[in-house]
Amino acid sequence: MDYLAREGAPIAPALWEKIDAAVIDNAKKHMVARRFLSLYGPLGPGASVVAVDSAAKDEALENGVGRITGRRLVELPQLYEDFSLLWRDLEEAQRMGYPVDLSAPAAAAQRAAKREDELILFGSQALGMEGLMNASGAFQIKRGDWRTGEDAYKDVAHGIAYLSSNSMLGRYALVLSPEVYLNLQRLVPNVGLLELDRxxxxxxxxxxxxxxxGAGKAVLVCAEPQYMDLAVGAxxxxxxxxxxxxxxxxxILETVALRLKEPKAVVVFE
Known part of the structure; x- marks a missing residue:
C-alpha cells in the first residue's frame, strides 16, 4: 500500500527526488538526539506500539500460564509537519528552466526535527510520555554556577562518576540548552582551554x-542501546x-518513541 500517496500524485519523479533531498538533508542538520541514540527499527509504518524491556525482564510461569514481566508497551506516535508548493511557482520554474524553490520543505523539515527532539528530551504530557530531561528515576544533580569557575566541569565529572559507579560504561553524551552551551565558551584561567573543551x-x-x-537545561546520558534507544516505526x-x-x-511524517530502559543511565542537572 502506498500510504504516502506518491504514486498517483501529479509530481514528477525528479522533483520528488529534490524534495526528499531537501527534507532529509535539513532534518539531519537539526536533529540532535539521533546523533547519540541508537535506532531500533524501522519497524514499519503499521507499527503502533513497541515493547520497552527493563533489566528485570523475565518470564513468569505459574499454574500452566506464562507471562512476561518487566516489559511495558509504548505508543509510537505520529509526528508530522505540512508544507505546500504553489502551482504558479512550479509552472514558472519549469517555463524558465530554473530550480524550484524548496524553502518550504526545508523549513518544514527543520520543524519536524525540532518536534522529534522535543519528544525525546521532554516527552509529551498529552501522550503520557517522559523524556530524558524529566524521566522518573533519573539521577538529579544540583548544578553550580556554570557561567564562571569550574562548577560545570565538576558537576559533569560527578555525573560520570555516578554512571561509572553503577557500571554504566560506554558512550556518554551531554545535551545542553543553547545559552548553557554558550556559557561554556570561555577560557579557564591558568589552563588555556575553553571550559567546553575540557x-x-x-x-x-x-x-x-x-x-x-527552555533555559538552563542540561542532561548527561550513557547512550548505550541496552539503556536507551530511539524506536522508529516509519x-x-x-x-x-x-x-x-x-x-x-x-x-513530512514519522512514527518514533524514546525507549528508556534504564532511567539510572540519565543524569539531569537542575
Whole structure:
C-alpha cells in the first residue's frame, strides 16, 4: 500500500527526488538526539506500539500460564509537519528552466526535527510520555554556577562518576540548552582551554546544543542501546496530501518513541 500517496500524485519523479533531498538533508542538520541514540527499527509504518524491556525482564510461569514481566508497551506516535508548493511557482520554474524553490520543505523539515527532539528530551504530557530531561528515576544533580569557575566541569565529572559507579560504561553524551552551551565558551584561567573543551574530553566530544526548549537545561546520558534507544516505526518521509486550489500540499511524517530502559543511565542537572 502506498500510504504516502506518491504514486498517483501529479509530481514528477525528479522533483520528488529534490524534495526528499531537501527534507532529509535539513532534518539531519537539526536533529540532535539521533546523533547519540541508537535506532531500533524501522519497524514499519503499521507499527503502533513497541515493547520497552527493563533489566528485570523475565518470564513468569505459574499454574500452566506464562507471562512476561518487566516489559511495558509504548505508543509510537505520529509526528508530522505540512508544507505546500504553489502551482504558479512550479509552472514558472519549469517555463524558465530554473530550480524550484524548496524553502518550504526545508523549513518544514527543520520543524519536524525540532518536534522529534522535543519528544525525546521532554516527552509529551498529552501522550503520557517522559523524556530524558524529566524521566522518573533519573539521577538529579544540583548544578553550580556554570557561567564562571569550574562548577560545570565538576558537576559533569560527578555525573560520570555516578554512571561509572553503577557500571554504566560506554558512550556518554551531554545535551545542553543553547545559552548553557554558550556559557561554556570561555577560557579557564591558568589552563588555556575553553571550559567546553575540557568537558568535551570527559564525554569523547559528544556535547550537543539542543534547540529552544527552555533555559538552563542540561542532561548527561550513557547512550548505550541496552539503556536507551530511539524506536522508529516509519522513518522520516514525505507524503502527498492533496491538490487544492491548484496548489500542492505535502506532509513530512514519522512514527518514533524514546525507549528508556534504564532511567539510572540519565543524569539531569537542575
Amino acid at each position: 568537558i568535551a574530553k570527559l564525554v569523547d566530544g559528544r556535547v550537543y546544543p539542543a534547540g529552544p526548549y 522513518d522520516l518521509a514525505v507524503g502527498y496530501l492533496e491538490q487544492k486550489d491548484l496548489n500542492h500540499y505535502f506532509r
